[in-house]
Each structure stands twice: as C-alpha cells, then as structure tokens.
Amino acid sequence: MSVILSTWMLEMLAVAYFGDLGLHSQRTIVAIALAESGGSVSAIHNNVDSGHQPEGSAAATDMGLLQINSIHGYDSSRLLSDPAYNFECGRAVYDGAGGSFRPWVTYQLGQHVKFMPKSSDISAPRRFGGYLRLLWQAAKAAEEEASMIPLHHVNGQDRYMLRRVR
Numbered sequence: 465m466s467v468i469l470s471t472w473m474l475e476m477l478a479v480a481y482f483g484d485l486g487l488h489s490q491r492t493i494v495a496i497a498l499a500e501s502g503g504s505v506s507a508i509h510n511n512v513d514s515g516h517q518p519e520g521s522a523a524a525t526d527m528g529l530l531q532i533n534s535i536h537g538y539d540s541s542r543l544l545s546d547p548a549y550n551f552e553c554g555r556a557v558y559d560g561a562g563g564s565f566r567p568w569v570t571y572q573l574g575q576h577v578k579f580m581p582k583s584s585d586i587s588a589p590r591r592f593g594g595y596l597r598l599l600w601q602a603a604k605a606a607e608e609e610a611s612m613i614p615l616h617h618v619n620g621q622d623r624y625m626l627r628r629v630r
Contacts, residue, residue: 467505469529469547471581474503477529481551482558492565493530493554495579499570500531506544507531530554530568 469477474497478490501507509526511533525534527543528550534540536557542549557567565571 466507468503469505470503471498473547474498474529475581477547477551480548481555485563491581492571492576493551493558494581495576496565496568496571497529498579499576500526500568501529503529505529505547505550508544530557532557533567 471494474494475490477497478493482490482493497503505528507526507528509531511524511526525540526532527534527540529547530550530553532538532543532550532553536553538553539549543553558565561567568576570576
C-alpha cells in the first residue's frame with residue numbers, strides 16, 4: 465500500500481527543510497513534490513524504461529516524494545519510506561545545484577505550477593518542523609492500528625490525515 469501525504473503534511477516538510485528560504489520556495493517544493501510523485505511516499509520512476517537514461521546508467525531511478533535520483537547515492541530504502549529523509553536529501557540536491565530547483569524536470573518544464581498553493585497556508589512557525597519525524601512515526605503507528613482516516617480519495621488511493629489516537 466502506498467502512503468499518500470496530504471498537502472498539509474507536505475507543507476510541514478517544506479517548513480522544516482526549506483523554511484529558511486522563504487514562503488515562495490516552500491510553496492515551490494510542495495508543488496514539485498505533488499508534480500513529481502503525487503504525494504506518494506514510495507513513488508518510483510524508472511528512467512531506463514521510460515527512455516530517459518541508457519541501460520546501466522547510475523541515474524536509472526527516481527525515488528520518493530521528491531523523486532530523488534539514484535545518481536546522488538542516498539539510501540534508496542529510506543527515500544521510499546521516510547518523507548523527512550526524502551526532503552532532507554531534496555534540500556541537499558537543491559543546495560548542490562547552487563540553490564536552485566533546476567534538478568527537478570517538473571520545475572524546468574513548469575509542470576509544478578498547477579500544484580502551487582493558492583493561499584498563504586504555509587506560514588506555520590518553523591518550530592513545527594521539529595515535530596515532523598514524530599508526526600511521521602505517529603502516522604506509521606496509526607496506519608498499522610488503522611487509526612488514520614481518509615482525507616479524500618484520488619486515483620484509487622486515499623490521502624490520509626492524522627486524527628488523535630486515544
């Protein structure tokens with residue numbers, strides 16, 4: 465089962481890992497995550513099968529929320545299971561590109577624009593970012609205990625939100 469993060473959870477990740485860059489960058493990375501993976505924590509794109517890379521290429525696979533490419537050498541199992549780690553690696557890719565979103569093809573092609581938030585919802589204080597790992601652990605525990613409720617249903621998959629576990 466693929467876990468799909470709500471926009472709110474993506475916004476919290478953006479605050480935690482891109483918060484120092486300002487509101488526009490936070491909105492941009494959320495839009496990129498939605499364009500790249502649809503919010504799916506375990507999204508995988510095979511660049512060889514799609515013809516974007518030759519057989520045996522080090523850049524063969526894009527993984528997780530931000531579709532981090534295998535060429536970067538990050539832990540693939542964590543990229544596909546830990547949203548905070550995926551955003552942490554995404555920030556490293558961003559910084560490695562000189563503070564640019566250009567490594568993401570959806571950004572280069574403008575495909576992220578339709579996912580840009582319309583309001584200033586990403587204005588949560590940075591301190592909330594410190595709770596992200598705890599929230600993710602709670603979400604995983606809640607999922608295992610069936611304590612999560614669908615936020616809405618999209619393309620045959622539920623987007624989840626947390627509810628208080630008593």
